[in-house]
Amino acid sequence: MKRKSFRGGGERVEFPFREAFWMSVEQIRKRLKRSIIVVGSIALGISLLTHLEMTNVILATYMSSMGTTMEAYQFWLIIVSLFVCGIGLINANLIAIYERYREIGTMKCLGAMDQHVMKLFLIESLIFGLVGGVLGFSFGTITAMASSSVQLGINVLGFTPLEAILRYLAITTGLSVLLSVVSTVYPAWRAARLNPVEALRHNV
Amino acid sequence: MTDYIVETQSLTRHYEVGGFTVKALDDVNIQIVRGEYNSIVGPSGSGKTTLFNMIGGLDRPTKGQVFIDEIDIAKLDAYELAWLRCHRVGYIFQTFNLIPVLTAQENVALPMIFAGIPRDKREKRSVEMLEKMGLGERLHHRPMELSAGQQQRVAIARALANDPDIILADEPTGNLDLNTGLEIINILRELNQERGVTVIAATHDMKIIDVSDAIFWVRDGKIERAERRNSS
Ligand SMILES: Nc1ncnc2c1ncn2[C@@H]1O[C@H](COP(=O)(O)OP(=O)(O)OP(=O)(O)O)[C@@H](O)[C@H]1O
Ligand SMILES: [Mg+2]
Numbered sequence: 040m041k042r043k044s045f046r047g048g049g050e051r052v053e054f055p056f057r058e059a060f061w062m063s064v065e066q067i068r069k070r071l072k073r074s075i076i077v078v079g080s081i082a083l084g085i086s087l088l089t090h091l092e093m094t095n096v097i098l099a100t101y102m103s104s105m106g107t108t109m110e111a112y113q114f115w116l117i118i119v120s121l122f123v124c125g126i127g128l129i130n131a132n133l134i135a136i137y138e139r140y141r142e143i144g145t146m147k148c149l150g151a152m153d154q155h156v157m158k159l160f161l162i163e164s165l166i167f168g169l170v171g172g173v174l175g176f177s178f179g180t181i182t183a184m185a186s187s188s189v190q191l192g193i194n195v196l197g198f199t200p201l202e203a204i205l206r207y208l209a210i211t212t213g214l215s216v217l218l219s220v221v222s223t224v225y226p227a228w229r230a231a232r233l234n235p236v237e238a239l240r241h242n243v
Numbered sequence: 244m245t246d247y248i249v250e251t252q253s254l255t256r257h258y259e260v261g262g263f264t265v266k267a268l269d270d271v272n273i274q275i276v277r278g279e280y281n282s283i284v285g286p287s288g289s290g291k292t293t294l295f296n297m298i299g300g301l302d303r304p305t306k307g308q309v310f311i312d313e314i315d316i317a318k319l320d321a322y323e324l325a326w327l328r329c330h331r332v333g334y335i336f337q338t339f340n341l342i343p344v345l346t347a348q349e350n351v352a353l354p355m356i357f358a359g360i361p362r363d364k365r366e367k368r369s370v371e372m373l374e375k376m377g378l379g380e381r382l383h384h385r386p387m388e389l390s391a392g393q394q395q396r397v398a399i400a401r402a403l404a405n406d407p408d409i410i411l412a413d414e415p416t417g418n419l420d421l422n423t424g425l426e427i428i429n430i431l432r433e434l435n436q437e438r439g440v441t442v443i444a445a446t447h448d449m450k451i452i453d454v455s456d457a458i459f460w461v462r463d464g465k466i467e468r469a470e471r472r473n474s475s
Contacts, residue, residue: 050326050329050330050358050359050405051326051358051359052322052325052326052329052330052357052358052359053357053358053359054356054357055359058356062356065345066344069344069345070344141340142342142343144340145340145341145342146342146353146357147301147325147328148299148301148328148334148340149328149329149334149353149354149357149401150325150326150328150329150330150354150357150358150405151325151357152321152322152325153321155357234301234302234303235301235302235328236296236301236302237302239301239336239340
């Protein structure tokens with residue numbers, strides 16, 4: 040039988056982005072309940088942020104004389120809401136990833152390296168961040184529009200520039216992705232560096 | 244000179260538990276001949292799983308070395324270690340360790356992803372492997388939808404996916420009834436004879452060691468006896 044040589048052989052170990060991406064999508068699809076919880080908690084935080092943000096934009100453009108600065112309490116509300124959202128996400132990720140320790144151990148037995156495990160989780164979190172960001176932004180914008188038109192009459196909506204909406208969509212989604220990815224780094228790293236035996240010992 | 248595929252030298256693994264030191268493996272020296280079927284036999288707690296983990300490069304020894312093809316695996320870097328697990332060794336576990344959200348076919352294809360095999364080839368090969376294991380009708384079933392014996396056959400197909408030259412099996416029949424267990428052992432023996440894969444199987448079941456070329460008796464972390472049989 041043929042001998043496999045340790046060094047300089049033709050056989051590789053790899054996990055290219057394309058493969059990691061499709062595996063992430065599969066994982067998200069197959070753990071739909073978990074995924075919905077994570078996306079939901081991102082969307083919730085982001086929609087609160089968006090609500091405050093867009094209410095300001097709408098009011099500012101409506102009453103153009105009044106300037107566009109955000110009030111201090113709103114700023115702190117946003118910071119606190121993002122912080123709470125981030126803590127919640129880290130917690131959700133710790134649990135979700137912990138449930139997959141055995142699977143991580145198995146993948147490592149099949150040739151996965153630490154960085155491959157990281158890659159898988161980070162791509163998943165990127166997708167969660169994108170989806171949660173867009174959903175949260177849409178929801179927050181709708182509630183901002185609804186509450187301002189209740190306060191000031193329906194014609195207030197005509198004053199909201201599309202350009203501003205798109206700009207805030209980009210900024211908010213970016214923030215959402217950042218939030219999601221950053222809150223995945225620690226749980227994923229904790230899992231990825233386990234050796235296969237330690238990871239397989241977990242019986243969830 | 245005999246061609247040893249695996250050798251251990253003073254292999255020792257201690258666990259610290261509540262201030263005590265458990266000597267799970269204590270100065271173990273064994274040699275595994277290339278292409279043979281080996282059984283590691285011993286009572287519960289004797290150190291079989293620990294030995295399995297060390298030989299497979301899944302955990303690090305406290306002291307001593309494991310050599311695979313005369314290379315000390317403690318000296319491998321992360322990439323080489325992953326390469327060893329990916330291409331050289333196929334692992335089979337008592338609890339199967341299939342990934343529950345993946346189908347049988349996806350489970351078998353998984354190690355081929357890490358080996359860089361393109362999707363269409365992966366799919367073709369995983370289907371072939373499962374058909375060989377008699378699971379052609381079960382390709383798209385998830386592990387939960389399969390019987391224990393079927394799950395273990397999926398695990399064997401997965402272990403063979405990247406054409407390893409060592410199969411490490413830790414109590415592969417531990418969760419199976421006698422007949423299903425014998426079936427699994429016969430599959431492993433056939434693989435050993437047809438493909439020349441070196442098999443190292445741990446068990447505490449005396450009924451399934453008849454097929455072995457070599458038997459290592461383990462007790463309290465030591466090799467009590469190494470027995471060679473003049474089979475085949
Ligand atoms: N992670 C661990 N922490 C502490 N002690 C451990 C650990 N793993 C194994 N041991 C101890 O090491 C010894 C050998 O265990 P091992 O699992 O290798 O036995 P085994 O022969 O595989 O047993 P079984 O047939 O029950 O699977 C036992 O005394 C066990 O309690
Ligand atoms: Mg054991």
